[in-house]
Amino acid sequence: MADPSVWQTIGPFFPTRLAEASCTDLTELRGNPARGTRITLSGQVLERDRQPVRNAVVEIWQPDSEGLFAHPADPRAASADPHFLGWGRCATDANGWYRFRTIMPGRRADNASGVRLPHINMMLLASGIMRRLTTTVFFGDERAGADDPVLAAVPHASRGRLFARRAPELDRVTDEAYCFDVLIQGDEETPFFLD
Amino acid sequence: MADTVYQPYADSNQTPHRVEGYARTFTRTPDSFVERPVTLTERTGPLAVERRLAVGTADFTRTSPDGPRAQGPLMLLHGRVVDEDNNPVAGAMVEVWHANASGKYIHEDDGFNAPLDANFTGGGRVVTDADGRFTITTVKPGPYRAGPASWRAPHIHFSIIGTSWMDRMVTQVHFPGEPLNDFDMLLNAAPDGTPRESMIAHALPPRVEAGDASEFEHLFVVRGHAGGGRGG
Numbered sequence: 498m499a500d501p502s503v504w505q506t507i508g509p510f511f512p513t514r515l516a517e518a519s520c521t522d523l524t525e526l527r528g529n530p531a532r533g534t535r536i537t538l539s540g541q542v543l544e545r546d547r548q549p550v551r552n553a554v555v556e557i558w559q560p561d562s563e564g565l566f567a568h569p570a571d572p573r574a575a576s577a578d579p580h581f582l583g584w585g586r587c588a589t590d591a592n593g594w595y596r597f598r599t600i601m602p603g604r605r606a607d608n609a610s611g612v613r614l615p616h617i618n619m620m621l622l623a624s625g626i627m628r629r630l631t632t633t634v635f636f637g638d639e640r641a642g643a644d645d646p647v648l649a650a651v652p653h654a655s656r657g658r659l660f661a662r663r664a665p666e667l668d669r670v671t672d673e674a675y676c677f678d679v680l681i682q683g684d685e686e687t688p689f690f691l692d
Numbered sequence: 693m694a695d696t697v698y699q700p701y702a703d704s705n706q707t708p709h710r711v712e713g714y715a716r717t718f719t720r721t722p723d724s725f726v727e728r729p730v731t732l733t734e735r736t737g738p739l740a741v742e743r744r745l746a747v748g749t750a751d752f753t754r755t756s757p758d759g760p761r762a763q764g765p766l767m768l769l770h771g772r773v774v775d776e777d778n779n780p781v782a783g784a785m786v787e788v789w790h791a792n793a794s795g796k797y798i799h800e801d802d803g804f805n806a807p808l809d810a811n812f813t814g815g816g817r818v819v820t821d822a823d824g825r826f827t828i829t830t831v832k833p834g835p836y837r838a839g840p841a842s843w844r845a846p847h848i849h850f851s852i853i854g855t856s857w858m859d860r861m862v863t864q865v866h867f868p869g870e871p872l873n874d875f876d877m878l879l880n881a882a883p884d885g886t887p888r889e890s891m892i893a894h895a896l897p898p899r900v901e902a903g904d905a906s907e908f909e910h911l912f913v914v915r916g917h918a919g920g921g922r923g924g
Binding site: 613690 | 706708715717718719726727733735736738741743744745774777778800817851855856857861863881882887890891911912914
């Protein structure tokens with residue numbers, strides 16, 4: 498038995514080349530297209546006083562279009578999309594923006610965790626963040642999410658902050674656009690999970 | 693309901709979110725945290741990430757196999773990634789970055805007045821073997837000034853993507869016996885005793901096989917018990 502290693506910030510000098518642009522597009526793997534509806538998920542990372550956080554790293558993890566994971570912990574892994582990695586990384590730009598191109602995650606009602614709304618797990622890494630900050634981005638209607646165990650853990654008043662909003666002004670030809678801003682600290686901060 | 697495989701990190705063995713003297717930790721920490729259940733999304737994670745992240749050479753001291761070496765003391769670091777029950781984490785993606793021997797990073801934000809080294813790659817990626825092990829060849833990083841009256845002791849950054857959302861790890865590894873270890877703000881922000889000591893690599897006795905390199909080893913413990921995200 499040993500305790501986990503001590504978490505540390507990534508600091509200000511995470512190499513640019515370890516956040517390659519290819520990590521922001523989850524819609525294909527080695528040239529093979531993933532199944533499902535293409536979306537973009539973008540937003541601005543803001544610290545206290547709503548100041549943009551540049552030079553941060555945003556990572557995401559999500560199920561495929563059917564809500565499945567290509568992972569041995571998922572009893573339905575064999576049915577998961579082999580061309581969907583489900584993982585992405587994006588460094589924020591000079592104004593704190595990130596943007597992913599991905600697949601709309603599927604709703605899932607058959608797993609031991611209960612009904613899961615379409616969702617994407619997100620973590621933030623940056624200078625001054627000593628341990629990663631984790632949250633979950635939900636899609637759809639908050640009122641339909643009462644059975645989702647993660648959403649249910651969040652106080653009513655702040656659940657709405659975990660939903661990505663449709664952003665037609667950002668739509669691209671083949672993608673529906675969603676926007677999810679992340680406010681790290683302050684009034685109306687994004688709910689982050691005790692990790 | 694507490695999860696049997698993944699528990700929240702304990703403040704007793706982790707650095708606090710806010711570190712005195714590190715201003716950004718005060719503007720980049722949420723005011724509150726919400727307890728969440730561990731669901732399938734947390735128990736899973738991307739496998740074989742090398743399908744997305746290009747893995748190059750584990751030798752950071754030259755830009756081509758027979759190119760000239762970077763300046764500074766050549767060293768090998770032998771790492772092992774295990775879970776909290778000492779089970780090896782095979783196939784983990786390990787990303788590494790650090791300053792060169794003069795204490796300078798390859799990064800546009802690094803304002804430290806020290807030279808870059810054209811032969812030093814700044815780091816890279818390796819994947820752990822079946823026993824959770826990996827080795828990198830590099831030069832020992834130098835210390836550098838990080839603030840008006842603040843220096844970082846020599847250290848190497850590591851990022852590990854294991855088998856789940858929960859066993860992700862980002863840490864830094866220091867070197868034994870460095871005079872600046874006593875003054876490094878981040879090393880000393882870790883709790884006294886085992887947590888801080890666990891951030892310092894062990895020097896290995898010299899041996900013929902290591903050639904011109906000194907050798908260090910380090911154990912990385914990621915969150916999880918007995919098989920963790922593999923479904924055990």
